[in-house]
Amino acid sequence: MPVKHPPPLGLYIHMPWCEKKCPYCDFNSHTIDQLPESDYIDALLNDLEQDLPLVWGRTVETIFIGGGTPSLFSGDAIDRLFSGLRALLNLSASAEITLESNPGSADIEHFRAYRETGINRLSIGIQSFNDGHLHALGRVHDASLALQAFASARQAGFDNINLDLMYGLPDQSVSQATADLQQAIALKPEHISHYQLTIEPNTLFHHRPPAAMPDDDLSWEQQSACQTLLSNQHYRQYEISAYCLDNHHCRHNLNYWKFGDYLGIGAGAHGKITLAGENRILRRVRRRAPRAYLQSQGRDSITSEIELDASDRAFEFMLNALRLSSGFHASEFVDSTGLSFSDILPVLQKAQDLGLLTLDQWQVCPSERGFQYLNDLQSMFLDLDITKNQAFF
Ligand SMILES: C[S@@+](CC[C@H](N)C(=O)[O-])C[C@H]1O[C@@H](n2cnc3c(N)ncnc32)[C@H](O)[C@@H]1O
Numbered sequence: 445m446p447v448k449h450p451p452p453l454g455l456y457i458h459m460p461w462c463e464k465k466c467p468y469c470d471f472n473s474h475t476i477d478q479l480p481e482s483d484y485i486d487a488l489l490n491d492l493e494q495d496l497p498l499v500w501g502r503t504v505e506t507i508f509i510g511g512g513t514p515s516l517f518s519g520d521a522i523d524r525l526f527s528g529l530r531a532l533l534n535l536s537a538s539a540e541i542t543l544e545s546n547p548g549s550a551d552i553e554h555f556r557a558y559r560e561t562g563i564n565r566l567s568i569g570i571q572s573f574n575d576g577h578l579h580a581l582g583r584v585h586d587a588s589l590a591l592q593a594f595a596s597a598r599q600a601g602f603d604n605i606n607l608d609l610m611y612g613l614p615d616q617s618v619s620q621a622t623a624d625l626q627q628a629i630a631l632k633p634e635h636i637s638h639y640q641l642t643i644e645p646n647t648l649f650h651h652r653p654p655a656a657m658p659d660d661d662l663s664w665e666q667q668s669a670c671q672t673l674l675s676n677q678h679y680r681q682y683e684i685s686a687y688c689l690d691n692h693h694c695r696h697n698l699n700y701w702k703f704g705d706y707l708g709i710g711a712g713a714h715g716k717i718t719l720a721g722e723n724r725i726l727r728r729v730r731r732r733a734p735r736a737y738l739q740s741q742g743r744d745s746i747t748s749e750i751e752l753d754a755s756d757r758a759f760e761f762m763l764n765a766l767r768l769s770s771g772f773h774a775s776e777f778v779d780s781t782g783l784s785f786s787d788i789l790p791v792l793q794k795a796q797d798l799g800l801l802t803l804d805q806w807q808v809c810p811s812e813r814g815f816q817y818l819n820d821l822q823s824m825f826l827d828l829d830i831t832k833n834q835a836f837f
């Protein structure tokens with residue numbers, strides 16, 4: 445089943461520093477006082493230059509600058525980054541370009557400069573509007589700074605804004621979780637990402653768990669109440685944690701969930717690239733520790749490159765696509781993996797029998813129960829043995 449075209453292409457740029465490390469965070473982010481701005485921008489552009497042969501002739505449809513706290517970077521630094529990106533890349537005129545920011549680690553001058561540079565979507569890490577919960581999460585900002593950041597973003601001209609919020613916080617009631625969302629909705633952001641706080645290994649919260657973490661029942665109650673509230677206020681849930689007004693879904697993340705391609709530049713960044721002519725899909729990871737990454741400047745910062753075999757392709761496709769409320773069409777599976785739909789059909793039918801998904805007219809959709817037990821549903825596709833069917837592009 446040859447694939448005629450590689451999937452759409454995005455670019456992820458990682459900025460690995462924050463004002464202060466949060467005790468629940470396991471992202472590649474590190475506390476820093478003095479940013480090595482200029483050296484880091486050089487290193488990012490060097491990464492990109494080295495990756496160009498993998499994507500000759502392809503257009504970049506989306507860029508996501510994530511972290512860490514990218515909004516610590518000055519307008520001038522981001523401007524120099526974009527001059528370099530535009531010189532090297534074929535960037536679509538209608539590209540979605542997102543930058544992540546933290547209240548308290550950004551001001552209106554930064555936002556204005558980012559907007560002028562061409563960033564057209566801003567993501568603000570609010571987490572909660574409750575000062576007690578923000579304190580428990582070790583955040584550097586309070587609710588008033590969060591509101592100020594949103595107002596500044598609008599004033600700077602951003603008409604596509606995402607707010608990150610978390611629920612399942614220590615000692616949080618259902619009404620406190622919905623109050624956070626009500627405050628967010630009152631601001632009318634185009635997009636809301638609503639994550640359940642998870643306790644990750646290698647975080648301070650893992651070593652010293654906070655008291656009064658909600659149990660599964662309370663978290664589920666919070667999630668259901670929040671879903672109802674968002675849907676009543678016209679926020680459409682299109683992914684397990686993502687809600688938007690109208691058509692303001694995050695195109696960059698949607699490309700991940702549809703098993704699209706992306707280059708990853710910066711410390712610890714991941715990339716996934718389809719080499720259609722060679723029948724290969726590569727996953728690549730860069731050196732993670734920021735200092736070591738910077739020291740490798742001028743050389744290749746890739747530390748691992750693996751080629752996905754047929755079973756990897758099927759599992760990774762399902763891991764992502766099952767997060768989407770609209771699921772996927774059989775043709776999307778075939779087009780982006782190069783596999784046959786019959787490779788996953790028996791497991792899909794088993795999941796359907798368990799009430800975890802629906803399979804109708806070649807469209808596969810997770811059910812409400814499937815969303816509730818998403819990990820179980822995804823893991824059903826973990827042990828597929830389809831090595832005998834050659835994936836072919
Ligand atoms: C990588 S962070 C970057 C955003 C920004 N630095 C901030 O913290 O506001 C992206 C988002 O992931 C979410 N997040 C981080 N750690 C989490 C955890 N342990 N559980 C659930 N969500 C988490 C937070 O909502 C955060 O805004």
Ligand code: SF4
Pocket residue numbers: 461462464465466469470471473511512513546569
């Ligand atoms: S500010 Fe964001 S990226 Fe930085 S440590 Fe906190 S949650 Fe992680």
